[in-house]
Amino acid sequence: MSKLFTALPSLQFRLMPEDASSISGRVDALYYFLVAVSTFFAGLIFVLVLYFALRYRHRPEVQQPATSHTGNLKLEITWIVIPFVLVMIMFGWGAKLFVEMRTMPPDALEVFVVGKQWMWKLQHPNGRREINELHVPVGRPVMLRMISEDVIHSFYVPAFRMKQDVLPGYYTTAWFEAQKTGRYHLFCAEYCGTEHSSMIGQVIVMEQEDYQRWLAGGDTERSVIELGQELFTGKGSCRTCHSPDSGPRGPDLTGLYGTTVHLQDGRKVTADENYLRESILRPGNKIVFGYESLMPPYEGQLSEEEVLQLIAYIKTLGGTEAAPGSPATRPAREPPTTAPAAMQPTSPSTQPAGARR
Amino acid sequence: MTTIPIDEPRIEQHSNYLTNGYSVKSWLLTTDHKRIALLYLITITLFFFLGGAFAVLIRLDLMTPAGDLMRDETYNKMFTMHGIIMVFFFLIPAVPAVLGNFLIPLMIGARDLAFPRINLLSWYVFVIGGLFTLASVASGGVDTGWTFYTPYSSTYANTHVVLAALGVFITGFSSILTGLNFIVTVHTMRAPGMTWFRLPLFVWANYATSLIMILGTPVLAVTIVLVAIERIFGVGIFDPKLGGDPLLFQHLFWFYSHPAVYIMILPSMGVISELVTCFSRKRIFGYGFVAVSSLLIAVYGFLVWGHHMFVSGQSVYAGMIFSFLSFFVAIPSAIKVFNWTATLYKGSISYQTPMLYVFGFIGLFAIGGLTGLFLATLAVDVHVHDTYFIVAHFHYIMVGGVVMGYLGGIHFWWPKITGRMYPEGWAKLAALIIFVGFNLTFFPQFLLGYLGMPRRYHVYPEEFQILNVMSSAGASILGVGYLLPLVYLFWSLRWGPAAGPNPWAAAGLEWQTSSPPPTENFEKIPIVTQEAYAYSEGSGFPVSPEADYKEGGSPVVHS
Incomplete structure (x- = not known):
């Protein structure tokens, strides 16, 4: 005390x-x-409560007149x-x-x-x-x-x-x-x-x-972006499948950030930080239209800090490396307006994402 | 009032619900709603003082910034157990299960609830749920907070989460059964002439509460099961590491737990409507508005859960919609307070203990309700969310509201329940102490909250100490206030003067039968010709509670 x-x-x-x-x-x-x-x-x-309580207190000697103040x-x-x-x-x-x-x-x-x-x-x-x-x-x-x-x-x-x-x-x-x-x-x-x-x-x-x-x-x-680049080419070996010349292995990430991505199951999502994070850690959740689910999940392989650095680097791919004047949504990735059922590949476990709407 | 002459009326010797069997079995297997109400009364009183003991330890610990009394783990268990016990085993059942059970059949002129055995079952379910919760306390406690937020509760906590959650889960069914029983009873068992708009407002309030109980509680039950499934089997529901969504839990939890606040407060509001009319000798002002506002609160209650989640990561638009809708709850609440106040106008007001609790209720509810506006206001909520401002606010609304309504009701109907009067002087003193103690305890917490002290903090920065010491000092006063009724109400069971059937010269049906009532409630089912607030204009009441009290409450004759 x-x-x-x-x-x-x-x-x-x-x-x-x-x-x-x-x-x-x-x-x-x-x-x-x-x-x-x-x-x-x-x-x-x-x-009001105090005033009424005192003003209208019960007085035995005064017979309270009947009132009709019961609604207004x-x-x-x-x-x-x-x-x-x-x-x-x-x-x-x-x-x-x-x-x-x-x-x-x-x-x-x-x-x-x-x-x-x-x-x-x-x-x-x-x-x-x-x-x-x-x-x-x-x-x-x-x-x-x-x-x-x-x-x-x-x-x-x-x-x-x-x-x-x-x-x-x-x-x-x-x-x-x-x-x-x-x-x-x-x-x-x-x-x-x-x-x-x-x-x-x-x-x-x-x-x-x-x-x-x-x-x-x-x-x-090294700055955050440099750290991310190092992961992209080094430990993460992202570059192998995600470069302009990677072909069917994986989508090129140039200019990806902020664009609309068409998914295998017909959904469209915006490529924001949360989408990028999910696609790194659990790529099976959202397969880009026209690609197969080949990428292994990086969950447990990368720390949250590393994912943040990677995303910071991927975001720079948009502004600095994309060809000037390239359209915001890349036509190559867009599905045909009427996607034939046969074109839908059987992708393993496209379970609903943990991401929030 | 100090000496009662020896030839005053005694407890009537005719058979009543208390004298109808004295064996333990006659109590534990009773289907009499009045006896079941007393079983609840005893049970929730035990839980209240257990939850209160945890509160004492919390306030003692917070006297010093370092929290010298206990370790972090212990402190976290204390506020968790305090919350779980008080919310699920006192605040939610207090008024409906005790006063509602006792009074609803009496007030509508019925001999019992619609399903007497289900009523008994609901008490057993309540006790079993309570035992599970007590088992979790005895086996070392639980530390998730009463809100069980995931993924902490479902994955990370190392305490007895499943046991405590199971207790809450089981107890929920008690609520559901009670709600079901009340709804069916009010629909089917009203005495001849007891139309919907002659129903006492206490019945309206419990009816609205019952709707929330049967619609909301199952959602809580499902949510708790999901937490248990994730915790036991590792199925990903809430934990993102397992593929789940942590905010899903908050949506589900508050979908029940916000309406649960109205489960707590609505029945108390019903009590206040009964008391304010009796002690103003006046019909309630705006009966229709007061009745319908209960239903509106019940309905709105289901649309505002997201206001607990403004900073949770919920979208800005969701936040705006929930903020907008939350303000709508202010309107029916304001309607009630203004109508109670207007009821006093040109009344004939006397200050017996129940009326002191009415004043106390209006005071605490006004502060609690108005501070709710701060929390519905988005930008201000960002700052005060999860601080002591919230703690203060919900104690004013939930605890202030329920305790004032419950104790006011217990005092008002004590003569009906036991046939005896409580000691008026002591009771007034206790009411005053509780009101003062309550404000001293919780008002400083508003200031602490706006200063930025987060809730559930065992250790806190030194600059918050003065207000914490003030709060703890208030809590010691509040504790005395809570103990007093326990003592003198026990005392009155033996030494209290006999009350007679209607010591308050009140107009409700429950006062037209003897005190304590016979097992079948009424010798003859009454035929109702007027509502329960026929105090004015020719209802012929002598309007002198004191005089009436002295006469031992001779039955009041209608003109």
Whole structure:
């Protein structure tokens, strides 16, 4: 107990968390609006209840006159319409801000986040890694591409009013733009087992120059894309089957990212990060039209970090190596408009994917 | 009120449901809905204090940032067991299984529920489910949180998940059977003249609850079976490593567990509607609106589960739709609160204990409901999701709502259930202590949540300590408040003054039979000519609860 009391006076008492991102002040403004509306209605109800309870308290000496105040349509409509209008304002305001929170800025710095019981592993574009700490520059949008190795975690920085669950098997993204230098709490907000409350860290917001210095300070030799390229040609031996001259062995990946892919079973999917990840780890789930299921699954062969690096490299195949002016969807891969049944090859186990809609 | 003259009316010597057999067998094989209600009362009281003991340990541990009292594993088991026991073995069954069981036949003028033996079965199923859960506690506990999120629960947890889940699974069937019984009873066993719109609002509320129970609970049962299948047989359903989808679990779980909040709160709202009319001596304001709002809450409840998943990776559009729909629940909730408040207008209000619980309910429900708006608001929810803000919110709604309604109802109908009055002074003191303690415990948690303290944190940064100590201090007060009724209600069983059939001069059918009621409820099935709130305009009530109480509750004669 002595520990308790000695600790108390030194603590500052505050009602609001730090306001350190481009969005935090705007979330607080909405919060204050909600507090105001709630305080008004709670106050109104408490005052009315208290007033009525005192004003109309039972008095034995007074025979209470019979009343007929047992319903009033206008009143009912009033207290349906006013709250309805108010909650629709809350909805609209909250939704508008939410859409901004969920719309990734195009020029953001992309940082990879891998959560596992019970630590955060992060990697910057230049290849520098850190654990439970994230160094970012002030005034620059930072986008997190996140995945978990095991259970569900949640990346939460209260000072940025930012939170996003980190799922196994599926990338989620989030972004923030820090506006004040300093050190801020990073919490795992989704219960993830024994040491959940120790899965914490810090986001360190630095001035641009300090950040650049910090970035260069690691023993990093290769950038994320270079690491991905190395995997593509080396350990993963992807190049063998996925190059412009690989023919029927496998589809060429040049310019693939962001395009629509036609699948053997007639579905169309967008070649985004989650599709690429699934096609690396479980290629049998989605067979590209016109190809056979030849590729072995890489699940268990590559770490989540390696998959992220590979994808980062594959994405560069689109912009830099694709011939200028090449169409977004490549006609060669498109199925005929009426695909004859005989053309559907018997592909083994095209089970429904674990990917989400 | 302190001394009761010796010649006051005694507990009536005529045969009642309590004197109809004293053997253990007469209780354990009873099909009397009133006795089954008491079996539930005893069972859920045990579970409540067990769940409460876990809460005490949690709050003690959180007094220091380092969580010095226990290890991480232990703490995680504590909040899991607290949640599972309180949600599935107290909050969900409390009002329907105890008060609903006891009162629904009495309120509609029936001799029992439609399926008396199924009613007994549902208690046994409840107890068996409880034993499985207790077995999981005794064998070392479970640490998944009451939400059993996958893939942690299905693959990674090393605790007795299947045993605890089986307990919840079995108990679900108890809910389903009770809901089924209530629905059939209300449809088929109303006394002559008891039309739908003469039904007491408590019956309406339980009817709406029963609909959720029979439609929602099977989904929970299926979900739990799927978790067990993945855990035992390694079939990929939720774990992506096995080809499953972790969010599928959340969709299925909240499809039940969000409506489950309304399973908890609706019956309590029904209780409040009964109490507020009796102690205002006035018909409920806007009967039709209050009745239909229960059904609307039940229906909307099934459309909003995704608001638990705004940051889960669910799409932005899904988030927006669920946010939009969630705000609709605010409307019927607001209707109820405003109508209760308006019922007080020009009433003749007295402040017996049940009425104090009405005030308490309105206070806690208003705060809990309004903070729900914060959570339905997408951008704010992103920040407060999975923080103490949520913990505070759902304790206000679920615990505040259920405890206020349940204790208010227990006090109001105690004379009917036992034939004796509880000690009014002590009861008022307890009600006050509970209200103060509750707010001291949970209000600081709103602040903690907005500051960013995540829930289920055993160890936390030092700056959160002051608010945590405040919360723990409040919990100690709350604990005293909960223990008091346990003591004085026991005391009243022996020493409480006899109540008579209608100590509150209340208008409902249940008050027109003796206290405690005979086994068959009514000597003659009543013919109903008016609704249960005929307090005003010529219903001829002497409107003096105190006087009536003193007279030992002589039966009130209708004009």
